[in-house]
Amino acid sequence: MSSVSAQQREIIERLTAAADPATKRDASEAEQASRELIAIAEDAHDDELALVAHVWLCINLHQRGKLHQAISLAQVLRPQLTDERPGTRLGDLRLELLRTTALAASEAGEFDIGIDAAEELANDPDVHTRADAAFDAAFSLAICLERMGNSWQALRVLNDVMARHGDGPPSFGMLYTLNGIVATAIGAFHRVRDLDDGEAVDLLITARDAAERAVPMLDQFANQLYRAALTGNLGEILIYQGELDAADHHLRGALAWAEEIDATAHRDRIRASIGAWLLASGQADEALEWLEQLVDDLDEDGTHSTRVRAHHTAHLAARELGWYDRALDHLTEYERLERQRTTSQLRSASELFVTRTEAEAEAERHRYSAERDPLTGLANRRRLNRVLAELNAAADEPAPYALAMVDVDHFKSVNDELGHAVGDSVLVELAQILLDGVGDDDVVVRYGGEEIVIVFPGAGADTAAFRCERLRSVIEQHVWADLPAGRRLTVSMGIASTPHTGPERVVGAADRAMYAAKRGGRNQVRVATDDDARDATPTSIPRR
Structure with missing residues (x-):
């Protein structure tokens, strides 16, 4: 690294504080700070700082909902961190990059990339000795499984890691694992709600129990992103449990937090839940207008599951209003998106399938x-x-x-x-x-x-x-x-x-x-x- 002036050092410190996903409040500012930090680090020939800033940029892109940009950058960065072990600055960043890769790829439907990152986490030796590494691996694999349609296997993975490490002191890994249980149980609920009322009720109870255990940790770890995500998930649970006043309070707060840090993907998910709240509150016309605006705002890089839920709820609202042409349009788009998701899930499952003998040989x-x-x-x-x-x-x-x-x-x-x-x-x-x-x-x-x-x-x-x-x-x-x-x-x-x-x-x-x-x-x-x-x-x- 070449020598840097006191002024450059001050700029680096300011940009580092702004770009670090663990400390940032505004995702768009963090993205810009990451880009500026990369330029300064490269000019100073500080290879490690440049690599750190690139990883932060990847994480910030994911949190802003720029999934495909995050995935492309992650695939470039992963080989550069292969030999880094947890417990060091770059080693811990490697775990975070793998988790981000698994999440972004799963949300974008690129399941082969997501599973590959999750498996690399699962095969890390520290998974068996460090709770944070175990939480990382389980969470990443579970999100891949959930997005591929296997919510029940995802819940098993998350519950298993909580059984092994959940009695330890509260940690950030425990917080996002609990939120993973919440989100996965909600996903399973949506899959069975019209098929099995008893299981649907049980899944909501599972989700709420995990959410209420995680909420007290929010003040301890002061992560605005997870505050928005967890509170929004709890608001969605309360809608379907009929507690509409409490749901409204949580959803409005979650939306404000997501907007404050420009967390686009989480903001849009919360907006879809608010549409469901409007419909459950007897405001079908407001729900339809709200959801159609959300559909118009979603870009192609947005989360597939949010688009699916928005069209499904808009279809229900239009049907309740007797506007059958609009209801049919939303139903048609909802079914197209579901077919697209199912086809992607089946194709990925087929590509990832191995026999027991192959799995044992690989192990x-x-x-x-x-x-x-x-x-x-x-x-x-x-x-x-x-x-x-x-x-x-x-x-x-x-x-x-x-x-x-x-x-x-x-x-x-x-x-x-x-x-x-x-x-x-x-x-x-x-x-x-x-x-x-x-x-x-x-x-x-x-x-x-x-x-x-x-x-x-x-x-x-x-x-x-x-x-x-x-x-x-x-x-x-x-x-x-x-x-x-x-x-x-x-x-x-x-x-x-x-x-x-x-x-x-x-x-x-x-x-x-x-x-x-x-x-x-x-x-x-x-x-x-x-x-x-x-x-x-x-x-x-x-x-x-």
Whole structure:
């Protein structure tokens, strides 16, 4: 990044505050601020700020209802953020971009893009450990499913993530997940309202329960967009539960909030609900005029579901007034839009359908990739945890095993003298030696840096020591491809085993034994002593 003046820095700070979707109030101003921030960042050669501003622009375009522009930009940005992990600025933005992509694509009927983004979120390793990542993934997948016509599967996904993480402290992810339950239950209600009165009533109760749980969070997170969306959804629920005065209060407030921040898509959805309120209040003529104005205002980039509801309610209003030609026009357009949506849903479902065998094979490929060290091809710590969990699965009588901690002697000198590329080459070569020298059931894990763990299922300490001594000898005599002629490498190994050492201390005991081998002169194998087992730092015991 080139140096920037104090004046430029002040401009960047002002535009950052205006463009950030988490702090903005007016979506049109945020969109413009994003564009200006991109230009300044690119002039200053600040690549990270330019990328952040582009993601913010994508989110702001979506919130303004410019769905196809948001989708096109998101598809350009996603490859640039593929390797970013949650917990960093760009990593968290990646999650937000994927969620925005899934939402915008689903609302625009581009379900293949939406599902692809939702699946990328679902396959993120942090989904299993971080509640916010789990909420992101579930919400994105559920919205795709709901827009594809499967509201019930969407509700199952959302209720499942709430069952797993809903007892935690209130969070923004919990807020939008609850709002997702509200919106999805309302969508299911519209699908069954003329078919099953009992289920329709239950869906409204589900939606209202989730809305009333979420409303108190609005003040805590102060997000005007979700205030408009959630309050508008609650107003729509109240219409169909017959509480028209309360519905009017919520809808008018939601419309004012949506207009204040220029949230076009949400504003139009609320306008459609106000049309339904006018009809339910006995004002069919005002409802028809209101809805026909809404239809005229909707552009081609608008939300498909809002257009469908507007024509459907306008048809009901015109029919109640006895204006059958206008009623037929709206019914015809409503049915055309429904056919269009159904065709798009079926086509996307067909393209996305996989057999159980294909799904299981793909899941296994994902698991294999997630459990491998990318440099050496050895298993990583995630695989180690799974292996130990399987070995420790029987609480009363866990399977015995031995564990060796392996460390390359003086490896730092290889990196310092010959460079990290040579160091990496040595690790890859070492990994292959170990893999060739262990049994089919043994697991070789890159534990970190030049440290490697070997798990010997069913073996005792003596058996593991014999195997490790053989490996140590092979490594000592090996001629390394990228090391200078005559330069040898050695390893120090420490071994611990269960049940002599408790499973919570076996890694620590092996580590202590390895360091004892280092202190004893290196290039040797040591078995953990009783003192090593007693003094080892305990670790959590992986369980299935």
